[in-house]
Amino acid sequence: xxxxxxxxxxxxxxxxxxxxxxxxxxxxxxxxxxxxxxxxxxxxxxxxxxxxxxxxxxxxxxxxxxxxxxxxxxxxxxxxxxxxxxxxxxxxxxxxxxxxxxxxxxxxxxxxxxxxxxxxxxxxxxxxxxxxxxxxxxxxxxxxxxxxxxxxxxxxxxxxxxxxxxxxxxxxxxxxxxxxxxxxxxxxxxxxxxxxxxxxxxxxxxxxxxxxxxxxxxxxxxxxxxxxxxxxxxxxxxxxxxxxxxxxxxxxxxxxxxxxxxxxxxxxxxxxxxxxx
Amino acid sequence: xxxxxxxxxxxxxxxxxxxxxxxxxxxxxxxxxxxxxxxxxxxxxxxxxxxxxxxxxxxxxxxxxxxxxxxxxxxxxxxxxxxxxxxxxxxxxxxxxxxxxxxxxxxxxxxxxxxxxxxxxxxxxxxxxxxxxxxxxxxxxxxxxxxxxxxxxxxxxxxxxxxxxxxxxxxxxxxxxxxxxxxxxxxxxxxxxxxxxxxxxxxxxxxxxxxxxxxxxxxxxxxxxxxxxxxxxxxxxxxxxxxxxxxxxxxxxxxxxxxxxxxxxxxxxxxxxxxxxxxxxxxxxxxxxxxxxxxxxxxxxxxxxxxxxxxxxxxxxxxxxxxxxxxxxxxxxxxxxxxxxxxxxxxxxxxx
Numbered sequence: 281x282x283x284x285x286x287x288x289x290x291x292x293x294x295x296x297x298x299x300x301x302x303x304x305x306x307x308x309x310x311x312x313x314x315x316x317x318x319x320x321x322x323x324x325x326x327x328x329x330x331x332x333x334x335x336x337x338x339x340x341x342x343x344x345x346x347x348x349x350x351x352x353x354x355x356x357x358x359x360x361x362x363x364x365x366x367x368x369x370x371x372x373x374x375x376x377x378x379x380x381x382x383x384x385x386x387x388x389x390x391x392x393x394x395x396x397x398x399x400x401x402x403x404x405x406x407x408x409x410x411x412x413x414x415x416x417x418x419x420x421x422x423x424x425x426x427x428x429x430x431x432x433x434x435x436x437x438x439x440x441x442x443x444x445x446x447x448x449x450x451x452x453x454x455x456x457x458x459x460x461x462x463x464x465x466x467x468x469x470x471x472x473x474x475x476x477x478x479x480x481x482x483x484x485x486x487x488x489x490x491x492x493x494x495x496x497x498x499x500x501x502x503x504x505x506x507x508x509x510x511x512x513x514x515x516x517x518x519x520x521x522x523x524x525x526x527x528x529x530x531x532x533x534x535x536x537x538x539x540x541x542x543x544x545x546x547x548x549x550x551x552x553x554x555x556x557x
Numbered sequence: 558x559x560x561x562x563x564x565x566x567x568x569x570x571x572x573x574x575x576x577x578x579x580x581x582x583x584x585x586x587x588x589x590x591x592x593x594x595x596x597x598x599x600x601x602x603x604x605x606x607x608x609x610x611x612x613x614x615x616x617x618x619x620x621x622x623x624x625x626x627x628x629x630x631x632x633x634x635x636x637x638x639x640x641x642x643x644x645x646x647x648x649x650x651x652x653x654x655x656x657x658x659x660x661x662x663x664x665x666x667x668x669x670x671x672x673x674x675x676x677x678x679x680x681x682x683x684x685x686x687x688x689x690x691x692x693x694x695x696x697x698x699x700x701x702x703x704x705x706x707x708x709x710x711x712x713x714x715x716x717x718x719x720x721x722x723x724x725x726x727x728x729x730x731x732x733x734x735x736x737x738x739x740x741x742x743x744x745x746x747x748x749x750x751x752x753x754x755x756x757x758x759x760x761x762x763x764x765x766x767x768x769x770x771x772x773x774x775x776x777x778x779x780x781x782x783x784x785x786x787x788x789x790x791x792x793x794x795x796x797x798x799x800x801x802x803x804x805x806x807x808x809x810x811x812x813x814x815x816x817x818x819x820x821x822x823x824x825x826x827x828x829x830x831x832x833x834x835x836x837x838x839x840x841x842x843x844x845x846x847x848x849x850x851x852x853x854x855x856x857x858x859x860x861x862x863x864x865x866x867x868x869x870x871x872x873x874x875x876x877x878x879x880x881x882x883x884x885x886x887x888x889x890x891x892x893x894x895x896x897x898x899x900x901x902x903x904x905x906x907x908x909x
Contacts, residue, residue: 330803356805363803369658369795371850380793384805388786391853436804 281308281470282343282358282439284329289338291324297336298324300496306440309470311463313477313487315507317517320493322476323364326442329474330361342440356384360438362429364445364476370418374428377417378404381435403434406461422449430458434465440472441465447482455479459486480534484508485526492516508532572854575847579861583640586865590636590872591628595879598624607633635765638773638829639871640864642762643836645777645826647863649819650837651844651855652784655791656815657722663838664823667729667816668706671736673827674758676702678743681754695757696769696828703824706736711816720812722798759884760833762871769829780822781860787815788852795850835889836863839897846900866893 286304290297299321306312314322327333328340331347340347342358350358360381368377381403382396392400404410409427412420420428426449433441443462447455463486466473477483483490484504492500492507494516500507513521513534520537591603602620606628609616618625649664657666665671679702680695710732714725744754784791790811793801798808827833840863841855848858870888877883 327799330799332799332802352802352807353805356803359803361800361803363800366800367658367797369850371845372792372795376792376851380796380804383789383793386789391789 282472283307283341284343284359284440284472284474285341286325286328286335287339287341289328289340290336291321291328291333292336293324293333298496299493302338302498304491304498306472306474308439308472309467310489311466311473311475311487313475313483313490314493315477315480315483315490316493316499321496322493323444325493326361326444326474326476329442330359331355353384356436356438358438359440359442360433360436362426362433362441362443362446364448366429368417368425368428370416372417373413374409374415374417374420374424375400375404375413377428378409378431378435381432384436399437400431400435403431404428406434407431408457423451423454426450426458427454430461438471440474443473443475445476445478448478455482462486480508480513484532484534485529504532508534568849569854572848572851572858576854576857576861579858579865583861583865586868587636587640590639590868591632593872593876594627594632596624596627598628603628630767634767634770635762635871636868638765638770639762639867641770641773641777642826642830642833643840643863643865643867643870644860645781645822645863646833646837646867647840647844647859648781648784648856649823649826651841651852651859652791652815652819653837654841655794655852655855656812656819657726658795659726660842661838662726663834664819664826665733665832665834665837667725667820668710668733668736669703669820669823670827670832671733671740672706673699673703673824674740674832675706675736675743676700677757677828677831678740678747678754681750681757682743682747696772700824700828703827704820706732707816707820707824719809722812756884757831759886760827760831761874761882761884762830763875763882765830773825773829776825777822780818780825781856783814783818784822785853785856787811788856791815791852830885832886833867833889834886835893836867839893840866843897843900 284306286302289302290300291302292298302325304312304325314325316322324333328335329342329347334348342350342355347355379392379396379400382392382400386392386396401410404413407427407430409424409431412424412428417425417428426446430446441462446458446462450458459482462473462475465471475487477487487504489502490500490504490507491498492512499516500512508523510521510523513519513523520539522535522537523532524535525531526533588600588603588607591607592598592600602624605616605618606620606625608614609618610629646664650662653662653664653666654660656662676698677695680693680698683694710725710729711720713732714720714728716724744751747754790806793804793806794808794811796804801808823837841859844855844858844862848854867885867889870885870892873892874883874885874888
C-alpha cells in the first residue's frame with residue numbers, strides 16, 4: 281500500500297511554468313479526480329508522477345521516497361499509467377500489448393512464462409477484452425483500445441494507478457463499466473488512484489476527493505460537494521450550470537445550461553411540446 | 558470465462574520452428590555456395606572437406622589438395638564474410654527500424670554509410686605507400702569514418718540529456734548529405750581510380766580472405782549479442798517513449814546501447830565489403846511479414862535470413878557474368894525487390 285504525493289511542486293515545459301505550488305496527496309484506497317478546463321495541467325501532473333517530466337521545484341514522493349531516486353523498473357512496479365490516446369504499434373496483437381504490462385516484473389534475460397501469460401489473460405478477462413486477444417491493434421476501435429490499456433495496467437500489478445482521461449473514447453455504458461472496475465480495484469486492493477477526468481458528473485460519482493485546477497494552481501479541493509458548485513464551475517469554466525443532488529446516491533450532478541444566443545425560440549417549442557403531451 | 562492461458566496466442570512455436578528451419582537452410586546454403594564457381598565441386602566432397610576440418614572427425618581425403626584449397630581458403634572465407642555481413646546488416650536494419658519506429662529506416666540512415674564511404678574514398682586516393690598497412694588502409698579508414706560520422710550525428714542531435722529520435726534522423730540525413738557531396742566531388746576528381754571506388758561503393762566480396770572474416774567476426778558477434786539481449790526492451794519501444802518509460806524502460810540508456818551496437822556491427826560489416834544496400838531495409842520487413850513484429854524473434858530470424866540472402870546474392874554476383882563480377886548491391890536489389898513486393902501483395906495486412 282503506497283501513497284503518492286506532491287509537495288510544493290512547480291511544473292512546466294521549456295522553462296515556462298504551467299502549474300505552481302501544487303500540493304497533492306493520494307492515499308491507499310483513495311480515488312482522487314483531477315478536474316479543470318482544457319490545458320489546465322491535468323496531464324502534466326500525471327506525467328510528472330510518472331517522471332516523464334521533472335519538476336522545476338518541489339518534491340514528488342512515491343511510498344515516501346523521492347521519485348528521482350527510483351530506478352525506472354522499480355517505479356513501473358509501483359505506479360501504472362493509462363495514457364490518453366497513446367501510440368500503439370499496429371503490428372502487435374492485443375494480447376501482446378497487455379503482456380507488455382508484465383515487463384517491469386521480468387528480469388533482464390527472462391521471457392514471459394506461464395505465470396505472466398496467466399496474469400495478462402486474467403487482466404483481459406476483468407476488462408472484457410479477451411475476445412480481442414488475437415486481433416491486431418490496427419483493427420481495434422478507440423473504446424476497445426482503452427479497454428486494453430486498462431487491462432495492461434492491471435497486468436502491471438502496481439499499487440498506484442494514474443489515468444489520463446480513461447473514459448474519453450468510451451460510450452456511456454463502457455464509461456460506467458471501466459470506472460466501476462477501477463473503483464472496485466481501488467477499494468479492494470487499497471490502490472492509490474489518480475484520474476484526470478473531463479466529465480464532472482463521472483468525477484463526482486466515482487472520486488472520493490476532487491482537485492480542481494485553474495490558472496496553474498489548485499483552485500479547490502475536497503469532497504465532490506465541496507468542489508462541484510455552480511460558483512466554482514462559473515469561475516473556472518466560464519459556463520452557467522445548475523448543481524443538483526443525484527436522486528439515488530445524493531452525489532452532486534451538474535446540469536449545463538445553453539448560452540443566451542441559442543435560447544428563445546427553442547425553449548418555446550419545447551415548452552409547447554411538453555404542455556401538449 | 559475461459560481461464561486457460563492462451564500460450565498459443567503468442568505464436569512462439571511457429572517462430573521457433575522458423576529459426577530451426579533457417580539454421581538448417583543456412584547450413585545447406587553455405588555448402589551449396591561452396592560448390593558453385595569456376596570449378597564445380599560435388600556436394601558430398603564439400604561436406605567431406607568441411608567435416609574433415611572439424612576436430613575429432615577423421616575422414617580419409619578423397620580429393621586433391623587443390624580442391625581443398627579452393628574450398629577452404631578461397632570460397633569459404635568469402636561465404637562466411639557474406640553471411641556475417643548479411644546477418645549484421647539485417648539485424649542493424651531491424652534495430653534501427655524498431656528504435657526509430659520508422660519503416661523506412663535502414664542501417665545507413667544516420668550517416669554510417671556516408672562516413673564509411675568518405676573514409677574509403679580517402680583511402681583510395683592516398684599514395685601507394687599508405688596501402689602497405691596490414692589488412693589494408695581502406696577498411697581501416699572506412700570503419701573510422703563510419704564511427705566518426707555517427708558520433709558527430711549523435712552529438713549534434715542531443716538536446717540536453719535526451720536524444721530525440723526525430724532530431725537524430727534529421728541530423729543523420731543532413732550530415733549524410735554533406736558527406737555524400739564530398740564523396741561525389743572526390744570521385745569526380747579521382748581520375749583512373751574511379752572504377753575501384755565505384756565498385757567498392759556498390760559492395761563486393763571479391764577480395765574476401767580469412768583474415769578479414771576473422772576481424773569482422775568479433776564485432777558482429779558482440780554487437781548481435783547485445784541487440785538480442787535488448788530485444789524485449791525494443792518491443793516496448795514500439796509504444797511511444799513515454800509508455801516505454803512508464804513500463805520500466807530506461808529509454809535514453811536503451812537508445813544509446815542499441816545505437817552503439819547497431820552502428821558498430823554496421824561499420825564492421827561495410828568496412829571490408831563496401832556499402833551493400835537493400836539487405837538492411839528489406840530483410841526485416843520480409844521477416845515481419847512472415848513471422849510478426851516481436852523483436853525477440855524478428856532479430857534472430859532477420860540475422861539468419863540476411864545471411865542466407867547475401868550468401869546467395871554473392872553466388873549470383875560471382876557466377877552470372879563469370880569471370881567478371883557484378884557488384885553485389887546490384888544483385889540484392891534486383892532479386893530482393895521483386896520478392897519483397899510479392900510478399901507485400903500476398904499478405905495484405907499492416908506489418909509495421
